[in-house]
Amino acid sequence: MAGGAQDNDEEITGINVTPLVDVVLVLLIIFMVTANFIVRETVEVDLPRAANGGETVQGLVNVVLDKEGKLYFDGAEVTEKELEAKVVEALTKDKETRAIISADQSLPYGRVMRLIDVVKGQGIAKFALNIEKDAAPAAASAAP
16 A cells, blocks of 8 residues: 555654753743742841851741831831731731841840830740851950
8 A cells, every 4th residue: 555554663762852841941931930029128137146046937927127217027117006916917817927026236225125025015926036147156255
């Protein structure tokens, strides 16, 4: 038969990778487009330094107090009353909510303690103070 189908019993010796490359490129494009939405707005704070920082708490809320005394809750500027409301709202969503508190080192100690008191007063028992870790610990002075 001149026009009949041929039975080809040869083994496949090559793999077509074109569909794989297409899928990988589509995933790469999706990642590149969504990466811009993942980045949060940050507030510049001069954090105190410590040579021995503990484990970082994977907090759900970030509370920042900058050097002008402005409060930020997850990147948005808030007043103290709004902060209280947002903390309560976060606790209603998840009872195990944790907070990371960042404060500029030039602020008075009492102002930072007031912020901690506001956060704890609304029900967040677990919180961490954000620090900037020193590369090398400060040399301890030797006492005789």
